[in-house]
Structure formats: C-alpha cells, structure tokens
Amino acid sequence: MTTLIDGKAVAKQVNQATQAEVAKLVEQGVQPGIVVIIVGADPASQIYVRNKNRKAEKLGMHSIVRELPVSTTQAELLSIIAEYNADPSIHGILVQSPLPKQINEPLVTMAIDPKKDVDGFHPTNVGKLVTNFPGNYPVANTPRGIMTMLAAYDIDPAGKTAVVIGRSTIVGKPMAALLTNANATVTIAHSRTADLKAVARTADILVVATGIAHLISGADIKPGATVIDVGMDRDENGKLVGDVDFDSAQGIAGAITPVPGGVGPMTIATLMQTTVELAKWSDLGE
Numbered sequence: 001m002t003t004l005i006d007g008k009a010v011a012k013q014v015n016q017a018t019q020a021e022v023a024k025l026v027e028q029g030v031q032p033g034i035v036v037i038i039v040g041a042d043p044a045s046q047i048y049v050r051n052k053n054r055k056a057e058k059l060g061m062h063s064i065v066r067e068l069p070v071s072t073t074q075a076e077l078l079s080i081i082a083e084y085n086a087d088p089s090i091h092g093i094l095v096q097s098p099l100p101k102q103i104n105e106p107l108v109t110m111a112i113d114p115k116k117d118v119d120g121f122h123p124t125n126v127g128k129l130v131t132n133f134p135g136n137y138p139v140a141n142t143p144r145g146i147m148t149m150l151a152a153y154d155i156d157p158a159g160k161t162a163v164v165i166g167r168s169t170i171v172g173k174p175m176a177a178l179l180t181n182a183n184a185t186v187t188i189a190h191s192r193t194a195d196l197k198a199v200a201r202t203a204d205i206l207v208v209a210t211g212i213a214h215l216i217s218g219a220d221i222k223p224g225a226t227v228i229d230v231g232m233d234r235d236e237n238g239k240l241v242g243d244v245d246f247d248s249a250q251g252i253a254g255a256i257t258p259v260p261g262g263v264g265p266m267t268i269a270t271l272m273q274t275t276v277e278l279a280k281w282s283d284l285g286e
C-alpha cells in the first residue's frame with residue numbers, strides 16, 4: 001500500500017492558519033503585504049503570479065503585482081526593488097523567475113532586503129539556513145513546504161537516508177540543508193552523478209527536483225521509501241507530470257506526492273506563511 005501525500009489538503013490547513021494569523025495581525029494594525037515583480041510576459045509565469053496574488057488577497061493580505069516590460073534594464077529593476085525595500089506596507093518581495101537575459105539574477109537576489117526576502121534566496125538567509133543559525137529568517141518555500149508535508153504525515157527524517165536529486169539554489173541545496181538540520185543522512189545527486197538510479201534506490205526519503213519528466217520509476221525506488229516529486233513537467237500531450245512515474249511507483253513507495261496536487265500547492269501556501277512571518281518579525285519584533 002502506498003500512501004498518497006495530499007499536498008492540497010496540507011496546504012489548505014496551512015492556509016487556514018495563515019488566514020487566522022493575518023486577521024490577528026490586522027487587528028494589531030499590521031496588514032502583511034507582498035509584491036510579486038514579473039519582468040516580461042511569459043504566459044506560465046503570468047499564471048503563477050496571478051495565482052499567488054489571488055491567494056494572498058483571499059487570505060486578507062495586501063498584494064501587489066508589479067508587471068514590467070521585457071526590456072526592463074538591470075538598473076531599473078534594482079531601483080524598483082529599492083522602492084519596495086523602503087515601503088513599510090510591503091513585507092515580502094518576490095522577483096519571479098525566469099528573468100530576461102539582460103538581468104543579472106544573483107545581483108537582483110542580493111538587492112532585496114534580507115528581511116523582505118520572501119523566497120529565502122538571499123545569501124544571508126541561505127547562509128543562516130546552512131549554518132542552522134538560531135532566530136527567525138525566511139527559508140526557501142518549496143523545500144520548507146516539503147518539510148511541512150513530511151511532518152503532517154509523521155515522517156521524521158532523523159536517522160534516515162535522504163537522497164535529493166537536483167542541486168538548484170531554489171530547491172535542491174536548501175532541501176539538503178533542511179534535511180541535514182533534521183538529522184537525516186543526505187546525499188545530493190545530479191546530472192553528473194554516476195549510476196544515479198542506484199543512488200536513488202538507497203533513499204528512505206527521495207526528493208526529485210530535476211525538471212526531467214518521469215526520470216524516476218518504481219524500479220529506482222527502495223520499497224517503502226517516501227517519494228517527493230518536485231517536477232512540473234509537460235508530457236508529449238502537454239499534460240502536467242512530475243519527475244517521477246507515479247503509476248509505476250504504486251505498491252513500491254511507502255508514500256508519494258502527486259503532480260499536480262503535491263509540492264506545488266505547498267509552495268504557494270508556504271510563501272503566504274512566510275510573508276506573514278516577515279510582517280510579524282519586522283513590525284511586531286517577534
């Protein structure tokens with residue numbers, strides 16, 4: 001029997017808690033605010049940004065979508081970020097990726113005030129995560145949401161072998177840091193890993209974040225393992241699928257997240273949760 005890890009259901013619980021927290025803050029005179037900056041008109045990005053905006057408003061937050069032309073220069077983008085760094089009604093700043101090629105993405109990440117870094121991508125916050133620094137700081141929402149899902153299903157990483165496939169700054173590396181901080185024994189595997197599938201089979205917790213549709217199938221999964229699929233890929237018919245072949249994992253994995261309805265909704269819910277935390281930490285000194 002394979003347990004379905006229902007990201008949508010856990011996201012709903014997180015969102016309910018966030019909504020209650022927003023109401024409490026508003027009563028205290030603080031309305032959490034988020035700005036999502038989108039450069040250019042990539043249709044997929046526009047849909048994601050609209051979804052985030054809709055969710056933020058539904059939870060009672062102040063939400064702005066700042067749409068900039070594809071021709072926006074680096075200097076213009078930096079000056080817009082400076083504007084929101086100085087805006088007390090905004091607690092979280094998210095610059096949607098991908099960005100056009102004239103934009104230097106790492107410099108943009110560095111320009112965001114670490115206290116408003118709702119993605120948790122600023123090196124100051126990444127450094128705090130990796131050093132397991134005490135105190136409050138934002139952590140990348142996709143891996144943090146995955147940790148929330150694991151906890152919701154009573155899956156404790158301590159002492160387990162975890163394999164993270166993918167070494168991105170936004171998912172793989174922070175995921176490995178969170179699992180390490182939670183006392184798992186962690187391997188980061190990637191496109192240059194020798195015998196990747198044999199490495200995958202060692203995992204009690206397998207997180208797959210490669211962007212390669214159906215890279216991992218049931219034969220690559222240790223029986224009973226927890227499988228977290230971060231993929232958002234399109235198959236030959238344009239259907240949204242994950243990096244894991246969900247059907248062949250049935251009966252082998254102990255638990256698995258679906259795509260859609262797994263990691264995606266948790267990412268958005270955690271983003272909202274982080275925005276509220278940033279507001280609390282900065283405006284109420286908590």
Ligand SMILES: Nc1nc(=O)c2c([nH]1)NC[C@@H]1CN(c3ccc(C(=O)N[C@@H](CCC(=O)O)C(=O)O)cc3)C=[N+]21
Pocket residue numbers: 048094095096097098119141232240259260261262263264265267268
């Ligand atoms: N600075 C920045 N921060 C991000 O967090 C960020 C970004 N840039 N750029 C793009 C990616 C993509 N991303 C998604 C989050 C949730 C879903 C999601 O909710 N997916 C649903 C449904 C998707 C569908 O049906 O198309 C699901 O998996 O069930 C999708 C995609 C955040 N991103």
